[in-house]
Amino acid sequence: MTQQTPSAAGLHRRVVAISIGAALGGFLFGFDSSVINGAVDSIQGKFELSDGFTGFAVAAALLGCAVGAWFAGSIANRYGRIRVMVLSAILFLISAFGSGLAFGVWDLIAWRVIGGLAIGAASVIAPAYIAEVSPSEFRGRLGSLQQMAIVLGIFAALLSDQLLAGWADGADQELWLGLAAWRWMFLAAAIPAVVYGVAALRLPESPRYLVSKHHDDEAAEVLREYTGMEDPHSKIAEIRASLGTQDKFSMADLKGHALGLHPIVWTGILLSVFQQFVGINVIFYYSTTLWKSVGFDEDQAFLTSTITSVTNIVVTIVAIMLVDRIGRRLLLLIGSTGMTIALGMMALAFANATVDSAGDAQLDGAWGTVALVCANLFVVFFGATWGPVVWVLLGEMFPNKIRASALAVAAAAQWVANWAITVSFPGFASIGLTFAYGFYASMALLSLLFVYFRVPETKGMELEAMDADVKVHRGRFVRETLGPNATV
Secondary structure: OOEEOOOOOHHHHHHHHHHHHHHHHHHHHHHHHHHHHHHHHHHHHHHHOOOHHHHHHHHHHHHHHHHHHHHHHHHHHOOOOOHHHHHHHEEEHHHHHHHHHOHHHHHHHHHHHHHHHHHHHHHHHHHHHHHHOOOOOOOOHHHHHHHHHHHHHHHHHHHHHHHHHHHHHOOOEEEEEEEEEHHHHHHOOOOHHHHHHHHHOOOOOOHHHHHHHOHHHHHHHHHHHOEEEEOOOOHHHHHHHHOOOOOOOHHHHHOOEEEOEEHHHHHHHHHHHHHHHHHHHHHHHHHHHHHHHHHHHHHHHHHHHHHHHHHHHHHHHHHHHHHHOOOOHHHHHHHHHHHHHHHHHHHHHHHOOOEOOOOEEEEEHHHHHHHHHHHHHHHHHHHHHHHHHHHHHHOOOOOOHHHHHHHHHHHHHHHHHHHHHHHHHHHHHHOOHHHHHHHHHHHHHHHHHHHHHOOOOOOOOOOOHOOHHHHHHHHHHHHHHHOOOOOO
């Protein structure tokens, strides 16, 4: 049996430290994907874009995210988790300077797509790495650091956008070196990109990856130093058994009898899709524009967006406290229920909006307050449940031999869904915000049913115990729910 050294508490702090280092990719993920929030209107005016093309420009980075996520698993399997992090940091840096100095809309889109490649890769590698270095009893909390980093990145992006626009008296006004404030919003991403790259170079490689490459001595050293195992060789034997006899892993390993993929891979894909189809990124990508449309001036809209982001940070802390105590499934069920109610109330609020002569919706009386409160309640339920828990599950629910590849497919699906929701919002809004939020509410309701019937509980399970056969997961769920004599 594996034992811990007397300094186990200190060693756990080391696990926390390297998990935070890996999660810095999530910070850039949140920062880069939300920094465009304060620049949307300025970009539209600068390049004279239609509403539809503005939506495409905003969502362009998400296509890069899907591509980056898709290939990240294969690259990580071949070259290691750390090299993928360093590559992501370099791409982030290139995108920051390219976007800030863009001379045309197509130029800007190209640089944003490059940034998307980095975001996609980071979205895969951080949860995989954290799951692979974490002791099972802490894995949920450490895995939630990815979401904490994302929401901190969102907050930092919104806050820096607000400050830069305030210093220049408007996002489209000149700030420093002859550049408009909206350009500096993109350039600011260079700072966390450098920090992430430096941090990644100081992280140990994942012991699961090292074992897959037959570097058992290095894996043993990582396990001993960062998890406190006095005799890590029994764990290495478990890891090797879970990997099987393969030396190389590819997307072909994901094949199964359920529409071409293992059922557990489909579960990961649908978790990812539902996380986006509830419309969370509409709140963050379009929040400033949204609140301006209902009567807030630019400063008030920025402030409201920032308050929403702070709320997201606070409730993510709640999730970190609960995920290893009450489990993943219960948190998801609570979140789906709360999001359904909050989104339904937002749809009702906008059903009572009036439209001015310019065609803009105006929320009169108490309905503005209802919309604002429900938007933040939606963020509360999402941030405390679906935001962090999906990343935790994606990092831990797949078997060792397919984890990186399966996570890559699920994350790519998430980014495609993110793109579809983001690019469709202007069209949905043209039909009416009641329709838009009604759609998101229906997706939240469907997510409740999906979790109840299809998502397994993974709390406390060792990664080596994860099985690719969904019958194992479903059987465990059925027995826990209906009793030990129930059949699958």
